[in-house]
Amino acid sequence: MFLIKCPWCGYRDQTEFSAQGEAHIVRPEDPYQLDEEQWGDYLFFRKNPKGIHHERWVHSHGCRRWFNVIRDTATDHIHATYRPDEPIPELSSEETSKPA
């Protein structure tokens, strides 16, 4: 259990939020142009990294808005949260190289 900083509401308990998986997966412009492999890849295959993970969360029991989180999945340490319309924050090399 940890605290998450909602970009709109500030720090709240993790239980107010729901994790919604990997962020920045773009829906294909024209799904009909994809073959089975590309479509399956888009729907089901994930990076699932041990380390820095860009992911989507929604403040389900708060403002109910979506946002993105950069979290280390080895330690659950949250490096940054940002709104969907904001660019991906750059992490310092110190943060990204921290041992898992």
Place this chain on the structure above:
Amino acid sequence: MAAKPKRYSIFSLARNALSYHQGWQRAWRDPDPKSDYEVVIVGGGGHGLATAYYLARECGIRDVAVVEKGWLGGGNTGRNTTIVRSNYLWNESAGLYEHAMKLWEGMSSDLNYNVMFSQRGLLHLAHSVHDMQEIGRRGNAIYLNGIDSEFVTPEQVREMVPFINLDCRYPIHGALLQRRGGTARHDAVAWGYARAADNLGVDIIQNCEVTGFQIEDNTIRGVETTRGRIGAGKVGCVVAGHCSVLAEMAGFRLPVESFPLQALVSEPVKPIIDCVVMSGAIHAYISQSDKGELVIGAGSDAYVSYSQHGGFDTIEHTVGPIVELYPIFSRLKMLRQWGGVVDVTVDRSPLISKTPVNNLFFNCGWGTGGFKATPGSGHVFAHSIKNGNMHPIAEPFSINRFNAGALIDEGAAAAVAH
């Protein structure tokens, strides 16, 4: 090679008792890795050790190494709630888990190792009309697949578990009972397979982490490890939560995400519950170990993490319903609580599959319910590695099903942490 291990029996027990238990042999050797093996299995949990055992025992391949980054059974094999059942909805799953159940039934004598497999019966509670419809559909499907499955009334549930609170916040409308379901001693499964595989010549190499794969012409040649390079004709990866990490080393992705899954045990008490009771709707299951501890399982935490611990909110969601269903347990102290990392697929069915790399095979994606499948998983995986083609029982569980759309949707079917 060390002296031939002696069989365990009532006589060896008596003989060693007379010599103050000073004469027991090591259960398995501790070899240094050779430079090459015919097959390298990555992951020394139950599934990996079972794979090595069946490769040596049934497939005639004894030039096998099992490499494990920690100690045997130190991952999810030693962290689960030890429940064994085969009451799955879909034919593919029924084939796989019932195959495992039949191997469980002969495992202790097959391995000459008491895995304390106890077919004490497993109740799956239904708390609503919808639950009743779900167990109705699933129970009949299981029955049609030739697997034992009975519907029981609330009164019959009370006969089996006299202190259960039938008329509570989660009223019990009925239950599905698999009498052949039960529990086994999880560590003993790893140790039994390790001892038996070692006995057949398999090298079990602990404290040896795989750090990379050696791949030439899209074909596996060996693994890089913290104890040097080990050449291999074929490699089988059986690593549960970290399967995506290994897949990335090999250059592909898996349809898997890793989550924490927690469990807890109470202080030991006298025998009080002699079956396994689980509930999909409230995600709580309970049984009693032979030591007397109540073993309680939760649902997985709902975010990707390799941290091997989850949130207390998930524990609260589990023990709340447990106390509501069994008020008698409300004063019990919990002794230990822990987490494992489970590799969950979208359809809650495992991956037993070839990969984009030739001669590299993956057996993973067991999510929250791999323990029950340990012998069946190892058995079909061993035959698949030997033949280079997937065993018929394993074939539907290919990674390609996520491209072809042929999912085996046990998530929607059972609505329960496996």
